[in-house]
Amino acid sequence: xxxxxxxxxxxxxxxxxxxxxxxxxxxxxxxxxxxxxxxxxxxxxxxxxxxxxxxxxxx
Amino acid sequence: xxxxxxxxxxxxxxxxxxxxxxxxxxxxxxxxxxxxxxxxxxxxxxxxxxxxxxxxxxxxxxxxxxxxxxxxxxxxxxxxxxxxxxxxxxxxxxxxxxxxxxxxxxxxxxxxxxxxxxxxxxxxxxxxxxxxxxxxxxxxxxxxxxxxxxxxxxxxxxxxxxxxxxxxxxxxxxxxxxxxxxxxxxxxxxxxxxxxxxxxxxxxxxxxxxxxxxxxxxxxxxxxxxxxxxxxxxxxxxxxxxxxx
Numbered sequence: 001x002x003x004x005x006x007x008x009x010x011x012x013x014x015x016x017x018x019x020x021x022x023x024x025x026x027x028x029x030x031x032x033x034x035x036x037x038x039x040x041x042x043x044x045x046x047x048x049x050x051x052x053x054x055x056x057x058x059x
Numbered sequence: 060x061x062x063x064x065x066x067x068x069x070x071x072x073x074x075x076x077x078x079x080x081x082x083x084x085x086x087x088x089x090x091x092x093x094x095x096x097x098x099x100x101x102x103x104x105x106x107x108x109x110x111x112x113x114x115x116x117x118x119x120x121x122x123x124x125x126x127x128x129x130x131x132x133x134x135x136x137x138x139x140x141x142x143x144x145x146x147x148x149x150x151x152x153x154x155x156x157x158x159x160x161x162x163x164x165x166x167x168x169x170x171x172x173x174x175x176x177x178x179x180x181x182x183x184x185x186x187x188x189x190x191x192x193x194x195x196x197x198x199x200x201x202x203x204x205x206x207x208x209x210x211x212x213x214x215x216x217x218x219x220x221x222x223x224x225x226x227x228x229x230x231x232x233x234x235x236x237x238x239x240x241x242x243x244x245x246x247x248x249x250x251x252x253x254x255x256x257x258x259x260x261x262x263x264x265x266x267x268x269x270x271x272x273x274x275x276x277x278x279x280x281x282x283x284x285x286x287x288x289x290x291x292x293x294x295x296x297x298x299x300x301x302x303x304x
Contacts, residue, residue: 015109
């Protein structure tokens with residue numbers, strides 16, 4: 001289980017494939033960070049709207 | 060108590076709420092372990108150098124893009140056969156995540172294809188059938204959003220899902236059935252793996268990470284759909300009354 005890389009710059013350079021490797025991992029990380037935020041925001045909006053409708057229907 | 064109890068929206072809503080943090084935590088744990096093995100420990104590939112490390116997200120994203128579709132088709136069949144309310148909502152909740160997984164499969168595939176094959180894209184059986192999968196997800200979402208009555212949207216969506224399910228085995232077996240630029244299966248149930256153990260474990264852990272992530276996000280989404288659709292029921296009103304937002 002030893003670390004394969006000799007230095008941080010080796011790791012970042014990815015043997016010359018940095019753009020391809022980090023472009024893949026970066027976009028994946030971005031999507032997996034943003035999707036839950038959108039889902040949570042949608043939940044908040046839905047709850048606010050439904051509560052408003054519920055209050056209005058009481059009158 | 061039977062498991063059928065959980066198919067009732069009023070019991071499933073709080074249950075899913077309790078399970079979301081569990082699946083989210085599992086996803087983070089599997090993801091950290093998988094990234095550690097895949098990016099830091101696994102040795103380089105003899106043919107592809109460090110560029111092969113894209114495999115640790117390309118394969119999990121591709122697996123999930125097919126698996127989520129199969130799960131949606133399963134719920135579609137259950138919904139059509141038994142007219143259960145929750146099954147249609149499950150399919151609806153899974154669709155955006157499935158579409159994102161299909162997109163990630165294509166995106167990481169393009170970034171892998173460019174340095175290894177010399178091209179971002181070819182109209183090859185594997186790539187084309189995966190693109191069709193993305194279009195099926197988008198078509199399902201568009202079709203459902205075009206129909207106002209949610210029960211009819213569920214039925215129409217279910218038919219689309221069941222017709223489109225034929226595409227999944229086509230994607231999976233495309234590398235065997237046709238000549239293709241795409242390499243064969245990395246992991247097979249019938250052969251012992253040809254790759255280093257750390258590579259295999261890194262990939263499997265990332266697969267578990269994506270799986271747990273998908274469940275957590277789909278559960279979060281289905282809870283919102285449940286509240287919206289069940290807003291006239293007593294349990295939904297009680298939930299809404301308890302929400303402070």
